[in-house]
Amino acid sequence: MTVSQDAAVQETITPDGRTIGGVLMEMRNITLRFGGVVAIEDISFDIRQGEIRAIIGPNGAGKSSMLNVINGFYHPQDGEVWYKGAIRGPMRPHQIAAQGIARTFQNIALFHGMSTLDNIMTGRLTHMKTGMLSQSVWFGRAQREETENRAFAERIIDFLEIQSIRKTPVGRLPYGLQKRVELGRALAAEPSLLLLDEPMAGMNVEEKEDMSRFILDVNDEFGTTIALIEHDMGVVMDLADRVVVMDYGRKIGDGSPEEVRNNKAVIDAYLGVSSD
Amino acid sequence: MLYREAGDFKVSYQADQQTFPIRFDRLFFWALLASAYFVVPFFINDYWANAVLLPFLIYGVASIGLNILTGYCGQVSLGSGGFMAVGAYTCYKMMTAFPDLNLAFCILAGGVTTAIVGIMFGLPSLRIKGFYLAVVTLAAQFFLVWMFNKVPWFYNYSATGMISSPERTMFGYAITGPNATPAATYLFCLTFLVVLAFLGRNLTRGSVGRKWMAIRDMDIAAEIIGVNPLMAKITAFGVSSFYVGVAGAMIFSVYLGAVEVTEAFGIQKSFLLLFMIIIGGLGSILGSLVGAAFMVLMPVLLKNIMVNSFGWAIDIAAHFEFIIIGGLIVFFLIVEPHGLAQLWRIIKEKMRLWPFPH
Ligand SMILES: Nc1ncnc2c1ncn2[C@@H]1O[C@H](COP(=O)(O)OP(=O)(O)O)[C@@H](O)[C@H]1O
Ligand SMILES: [Mg+2]
Numbered sequence: 001m002t003v004s005q006d007a008a009v010q011e012t013i014t015p016d017g018r019t020i021g022g023v024l025m026e027m028r029n030i031t032l033r034f035g036g037v038v039a040i041e042d043i044s045f046d047i048r049q050g051e052i053r054a055i056i057g058p059n060g061a062g063k064s065s066m067l068n069v070i071n072g073f074y075h076p077q078d079g080e081v082w083y084k085g086a087i088r089g090p091m092r093p094h095q096i097a098a099q100g101i102a103r104t105f106q107n108i109a110l111f112h113g114m115s116t117l118d119n120i121m122t123g124r125l126t127h128m129k130t131g132m133l134s135q136s137v138w139f140g141r142a143q144r145e146e147t148e149n150r151a152f153a154e155r156i157i158d159f160l161e162i163q164s165i166r167k168t169p170v171g172r173l174p175y176g177l178q179k180r181v182e183l184g185r186a187l188a189a190e191p192s193l194l195l196l197d198e199p200m201a202g203m204n205v206e207e208k209e210d211m212s213r214f215i216l217d218v219n220d221e222f223g224t225t226i227a228l229i230e231h232d233m234g235v236v237m238d239l240a241d242r243v244v245v246m247d248y249g250r251k252i253g254d255g256s257p258e259e260v261r262n263n264k265a266v267i268d269a270y271l272g273v274s275s276d
Numbered sequence: 277m278l279y280r281e282a283g284d285f286k287v288s289y290q291a292d293q294q295t296f297p298i299r300f301d302r303l304f305f306w307a308l309l310a311s312a313y314f315v316v317p318f319f320i321n322d323y324w325a326n327a328v329l330l331p332f333l334i335y336g337v338a339s340i341g342l343n344i345l346t347g348y349c350g351q352v353s354l355g356s357g358g359f360m361a362v363g364a365y366t367c368y369k370m371m372t373a374f375p376d377l378n379l380a381f382c383i384l385a386g387g388v389t390t391a392i393v394g395i396m397f398g399l400p401s402l403r404i405k406g407f408y409l410a411v412v413t414l415a416a417q418f419f420l421v422w423m424f425n426k427v428p429w430f431y432n433y434s435a436t437g438m439i440s441s442p443e444r445t446m447f448g449y450a451i452t453g454p455n456a457t458p459a460a461t462y463l464f465c466l467t468f469l470v471v472l473a474f475l476g477r478n479l480t481r482g483s484v485g486r487k488w489m490a491i492r493d494m495d496i497a498a499e500i501i502g503v504n505p506l507m508a509k510i511t512a513f514g515v516s517s518f519y520v521g522v523a524g525a526m527i528f529s530v531y532l533g534a535v536e537v538t539e540a541f542g543i544q545k546s547f548l549l550l551f552m553i554i555i556g557g558l559g560s561i562l563g564s565l566v567g568a569a570f571m572v573l574m575p576v577l578l579k580n581i582m583v584n585s586f587g588w589a590i591d592i593a594a595h596f597e598f599i600i601i602g603g604l605i606v607f608f609l610i611v612e613p614h615g616l617a618q619l620w621r622i623i624k625e626k627m628r629l630w631p632f633p634h
Contacts, residue, residue: 094505110493135484138482147290
């Protein structure tokens with residue numbers, strides 16, 4: 001906790017030349033229980049402006065639960081969430097989305113009845129404010145808003161190289177592309193903080209490389225802060241600036257990829273647990 | 277090939293967002309609309325108005341309404357009959373309490389009241405889903421019909437318990453009552469349908485429609501990307517019930533002229549509307565209209581063929597109608613949940629690239 005407050009004042013330049021700013025989000029002593037199961041036990045860590053923060057750990061460690069706490073889907077029994085310098089009170093997930101936190105899901109959660117374009121446009125909802133009355137008339141404000149946001153959605157489509165599946169219903173897309181569309185939907189929100197829950201799970205090597213490139217580009221070009229969960233240690237080493245390691249709901253390590261890799265507790269936790 | 281999309285490239289997002297992006301469709305639509313206004317009124321007679329055109333136009337409004345709730349927002353309703361009754365009785369009370377009030381206004385008031393009632397019955401949808409919500413709306417259906425039967429204030433203490441619509445005019449033409457001409461009632465209903473279909477299409481193609489569809493497809497993900505589920509569901513119930521209420525008001529005032537609630541707005545009407553959107557296509561405004569046309573036309577057609585051409589008894593023909601409708605519903609639910617609208621889209625897709633499908 002005190003460490004992160006120090007971090008708030010300093011600005012760091014990464015080896016590859018990106019600027020990491022002050023603390024964007026800070027979790028303080030978060031505890032989350034489901035009945036008798038303690039999914040998260042007294043965990044504190046912070047996420048700094050502009051960094052790529054990885055959360056790793058074996059299955060069931062509580063990583064997804066942590067993202068669910070961050071975007072307000074789960075409410076921790078204990079602890080505080082600080083975001084953009086203020087403590088966050090009880091909020092519904094859609095209010096938190098409006099504050100600029102977007103995410104993808106471990107099991108793809110696209111809108112299956114809609115096309116790629118519509119999924120991405122849905123991601124822009126927090127930027128679309130015309131009321132129902134103007135919408136029902138369409139011509140004028142609603143159409144202008146739709147066109148502006150469509151232009152933004154098209155930029156994301158170009159960025160992710162999914163032009164050819166723009167009008168395809170997402171249910172018909174192969175798994176790897178669905179993951180990419182889901183990333184697009186999250187990016188459409190122009191989030192300050194992007195949460196990615198195992199964005200490369202189930203992908204082949206080539207797809208993983210593509211996805212890694214997109215994640216790095218998002219962070220680099222738009223300066224988006226990213227917190228991601230990933231199993232593949234190689235990927236984590238390549239992408240992350242700092243890593244939180246979780247095991248059985250507790251934090252067993254926190255630091256740069258090198259520090260974490262050489263951490264005794266981390267090595268023990270991963271012994272026998274293949275980090276595929 | 278006259279009909280094709282290939283070679284029809286869009287140069288702006290605006291052009292790509294049109295309701296009928298293909299030029300041929302657009303021309304066809306305008307021609308259809310023009311003849312609906314400028315040709316049909318000169319040829320319409322009582323039979324066509326009452327057997328085909330009025331029911332199509334009015335059920336078209338109702339089925340767009342139900343499709344917004346069920347097809348777009350994914351909330352099943354078995355209460356449409358009861359909601360139509362709310363529109364009808366509001367319209368009746370307004371017409372009789374304020375004789376100088378414009379008919380269109382009474383009908384819209386029916387829609388607004390129904391929207392409020394719909395939202396009330398829709399509130400439980402925040403907690404309960406699917407089958408259980410269907411049961412709540414079913415309860416609404418029975419409760420509303422029971423209430424309109426039991427509380428004499430609603431039918432102005434008339435001895436029969438029926439409500440009947442007094443004569444009202446628009447621009448000097450009688451729209452309700454015995455002096456109304458088929459052309460006048462037809463144009464009146466047509467205008468309601470055209471305006472409401474336009475508004476419905478606009479609502480469903482923009483961000484409101486995407487909120488509804490997001491809730492339908494995956495409500496948790498929808499909330500996490502910023503959809504307020506309460507607002508999305510309440511607006512869907514409100515807008516949908518408005519349409520259904522307007523349709524109920526029109527059935528009463530313009531189409532039937534006098535109604536008895538159990539007969540005109542019973543549970544069978546809720547099912548009729550559901551069949552329309554299932555056969556026409558869930559989540560499609562065009563599908564709502566196609567479904568309404570189908571469910572209105574098919575009995576007329578079947579009766580003409582079986583009774584008049586084959587000389588079958590009327591009751592046998594009626595049984596056949598049930599069998600055919602039942603079969604179609606099973607077919608569409610299993611094979612093509614997006615209904616006739618989707619079949620048409622698939623045919624178009626095949627046609628527009630023909631003869632080179634790649
Ligand atoms: N909604 C829930 N209800 C009950 N238990 C849950 C729920 N979500 C997660 N858990 C439990 O919390 C623990 C952590 O799960 P999770 O956060 O999904 O782990 P990870 O993402 O690290 O694999 C698991 O034991 C899991 O069973
Ligand atoms: Mg997980």
